[in-house]
Amino acid sequence: MDKLKVFLITLGCSKNEIDSELMIGLLKRSNYILSSSLEDADIIIVNTCGFIKAAKEESIETIWEITEYKNIGKCKYIILAGCLAERYSEELLDEIDEIDGIIGTGNIGEIDKLIKRLEKGERKIKITENINESYLENVERQSFRTTEYVKISEGCDNHCSYCIIPKLRGKHRSRKIEDIMDEVKYLVDNGVKEVILIGQNITDYGIDLYGEYRLYELLDNLNNIEGLKWIRLHYLYPDNISSRLIHSIKNNEKVVKYLDIPLQHINNEILKKMNRRTTKEEIENLIYRLRKEIPEIILRTTFIVGFPGEDDAKFEELYQFVEKIKFDRLGVFTYSREEGTPAYNFPNQLDEKIKEDRRNAIMELQQKISYHLNKKKVGNIYEVLIEEENGDGIYIGRSYMDSPEIDGIIYIRSDKALQTGDFIKVLITDCLEYDLIGEMVE
Numbered sequence: 001m002d003k004l005k006v007f008l009i010t011l012g013c014s015k016n017e018i019d020s021e022l023m024i025g026l027l028k029r030s031n032y033i034l035s036s037s038l039e040d041a042d043i044i045i046v047n048t049c050g051f052i053k054a055a056k057e058e059s060i061e062t063i064w065e066i067t068e069y070k071n072i073g074k075c076k077y078i079i080l081a082g083c084l085a086e087r088y089s090e091e092l093l094d095e096i097d098e099i100d101g102i103i104g105t106g107n108i109g110e111i112d113k114l115i116k117r118l119e120k121g122e123r124k125i126k127i128t129e130n131i132n133e134s135y136l137e138n139v140e141r142q143s144f145r146t147t148e149y150v151k152i153s154e155g156c157d158n159h160c161s162y163c164i165i166p167k168l169r170g171k172h173r174s175r176k177i178e179d180i181m182d183e184v185k186y187l188v189d190n191g192v193k194e195v196i197l198i199g200q201n202i203t204d205y206g207i208d209l210y211g212e213y214r215l216y217e218l219l220d221n222l223n224n225i226e227g228l229k230w231i232r233l234h235y236l237y238p239d240n241i242s243s244r245l246i247h248s249i250k251n252n253e254k255v256v257k258y259l260d261i262p263l264q265h266i267n268n269e270i271l272k273k274m275n276r277r278t279t280k281e282e283i284e285n286l287i288y289r290l291r292k293e294i295p296e297i298i299l300r301t302t303f304i305v306g307f308p309g310e311d312d313a314k315f316e317e318l319y320q321f322v323e324k325i326k327f328d329r330l331g332v333f334t335y336s337r338e339e340g341t342p343a344y345n346f347p348n349q350l351d352e353k354i355k356e357d358r359r360n361a362i363m364e365l366q367q368k369i370s371y372h373l374n375k376k377k378v379g380n381i382y383e384v385l386i387e388e389e390n391g392d393g394i395y396i397g398r399s400y401m402d403s404p405e406i407d408g409i410i411y412i413r414s415d416k417a418l419q420t421g422d423f424i425k426v427l428i429t430d431c432l433e434y435d436l437i438g439e440m441v442e
Contacts, residue, residue, distance in 0.1 A: 004076070004115070005033045007041035009066070011059050012049025014149040014198055014234075016082055020047045023081065023111045025139040030112040038066075039073040043115060050084030050168065052336035059084045067098035077101065077118045081108060083168045087340075089128050104128030105169055109136050131155070131170035137179050144190040146385065146421040147404055152180055152218065153199035158237065160264070161275045161342040162304065162335065165200055172201065174209045177218050185225055193421060194230035194385065195222075196403065202233060203240045213240055216248035223252035229423065230385070231255045232403060235262055238286050239277040250294050256400040258298040259290070260329075266321040267314040270307055273346065280321075287325060298401045300329035305362065306355030307335045308346035315358050322362055328373060329407050330366045332359045367433050370408075374431035381441060384410055384426040386418045397426070399436075407434075414440035 006027055010020040023045065024034065035041040044066050048059040059082075069075040077100040080092060086104045093099055100123055101114050107127045117125055135154055155170040156163075184195055197218075199205065206214025222231055231254050238261050249255050265271055266280050278286075290297050303318060322330065334355035337344055384397040387404075395412045402408050412418075412426050418440075426438040 003031050003033050004042035004119070005035035005040060005074075006043045006045065006115075007035040007038050008045045008047065009062065010047045011062060012047070012051065012055055012082065014196070015151055015154075015200075016047050016049060018149055018151045018198075019081070019105070019108055021141050021143055022136045022139050023047075023108050024142050026109065026112055026136075027115075028142065029139075032112070032115070038069055038075075041069070042074055043077045043079065043118075044069060044075055045079045045081060045111075048080055048082035048084035050082070050087045051164070052333070052338065054336075056084055063092075063096065063099070067096065070098050077115070079103060079111075079114065079118075081105075081111070083165075086128055086131065086168045087164065089126050093124050093126060099124075101125040102128060104131060106131040106133035109133070131168065132173065133170075134173065135175050135179075137175075141183070141187065144187065144192055146192065146387070147194040147196065148187050148192045149196045149198050150180065150183055150187070151175070151199060152197050152202055153205050156200035157204065158201060158277070159275060161273060161346075162307065162338065164338050164340055167340060169200065172204050172208055174205050174207070174214075176209065177206075177214070177221060180218060181221055181225070184222060184228065188225055188227045191421070193228070193423070194232060195228065196232040196234055198234045201235065201237045203236045203238075203245070213242060213245070216242070216244045219245075219248045219252050219255050223254045225254075228254055230400065232258060234260045234403070236260065237277075238263060238283055241286060241290075246290065246293050257294050257296050258300070258400055258403065260300045260403065261286075263301045264304050265307065265310075265318060266303075267310070267317050270310055270314055273309060273343070274304075274307065275342070284325075298328040300331075300403070300407070301327050302331040302333060303362065304333050304335050305358040306350045306352075308343060308350065309348045310335075310350065310358075319362060319365065322365055322369075326369050326373065327366070328370075328401065329403075330362075330369075331406070332362045332366075334359050371431070371433045374408075374433070374436060377428050377436060378431055379428065381425055381427050382410075382438075384412065384424055384438075386412070386420055386422040386424065388420060389418070397424075399426075408436065410436045410438055412438050412440055416440065 049055040079101040081103045085102045089102045153174045155172045157172040382399040386397045388396045425441045427441045428438045430437040
């Protein structure tokens with residue numbers, strides 16, 4: 001019997017991308033064939049996102065689009081994975097007849113077993129037993145781009161009042177240092193130059209395994225891998241950024257001086273309602289300390305506006321904080337009221353228009369801040385990773401100051417032909433609000 005062809009769609013975050021790669025690795029190990037088109041696929045897997053309202057809507061829309069391939073393509077089975085599938089498994093199976101199977105976030109290691117059950121004639125299979133399952137080790141990654149994400153932990157113990165993630169991804173679980181080292185060495189051996197270490201909260205890395213926070217030790221070890229160029233960190237909650245960790249970031253040359261620290265708000269009353277573990281004063285002290293210890297540090301953060309009880313004065317405090325601190329990179333989300341979270345039942349929920357207006361106000365402010373900071377970079381020379389050719393001697397790249405897809409880019413003019421993955425020196429000659437313009441220098 002011929003092996004079935006599988007097409008996998010990934011929605012949501014980079015952590016989902018890694019889960020998809022692990023599933024692909026398992027399917028290839030079981031000799032399933034990866035299809036290059038939806039029309040030709042016997043099995044379509046949709047790795048969904050269910051974090052906030054917009055992500056849920058995108059996932060549902062994609063699922064409905066995929067159901068058509070049971071009519072216009074060869075599709076025999078549709079399988080859902082990821083956070084939306086974990087969160088609404090019963091509802092999805094009940095309401096969308098075309099769905100044949102659901103696999104939860106902690107059970108992706110059983111994807112081939114699920115398919116075998118479908119091939120035997122079972123339908124409406126749900127495997128969502130354990131969100132706290134250990135990370136799937138020893139599954140070879142299939143993607144070897146210049147930049148790759150490496151998940152160093154799964155789940156989260158923070159239980160922020162607005163966030164559903166602990167219910168979808170389980171408690172915080174760190175991977176062993178030696179397992180992460182083996183994966184990064186394998187990626188580097190296959191041409192990867194930059195690894196982005198990710199987890200819901202990587203500041204907590206190691207506390208569950210070793211009884212202490214060990215991100216500093218992981219960085220010290222990764223810094224010794226020959227052939228690795230950049231190590232980037234996503235996402236560090238502010239409460240456990242220790243002196244040892246700052247020292248490691250500062251002194252390990254391969255660790256780029258860029259930190260993504262989600263702060264979510266700055267008003268102490270809102271922070272407490274959010275069940276965040278830091279105060280405004282602690283946050284300000286941390287930022288001051290990081291900028292003093294590592295003068296070239298680039299700080300990215302995210303904020304939530306429109307949280308229940310955020311009145312005009314509390315929003316103004318946040319606005320003035322952004323104006324004062326001048327973050328290098330900043331994103332703003334409007335509060336998404338998620339069932340199953342404590343904040344869902346909080347009083348003083350805000351109107352959507354107020355949330356949007358507040359988001360727009362901070363983003364307009366940040367645009368001015370970003371342009372002002374970019375102007376200061378004109379005349380500087382940076383090491384830049386080439387990511388694509390734009391034609392006519394123009395290339396697109398990133399410096400250490402920018403993470404892929406979420407931050408700015410550098411447009412580079414070069415008379416010399418460049419390759420994706422090259423690291424070159426670039427003189428910045430001009431700037432836009434978020435992007436830089438430069439030319440290659442020898």
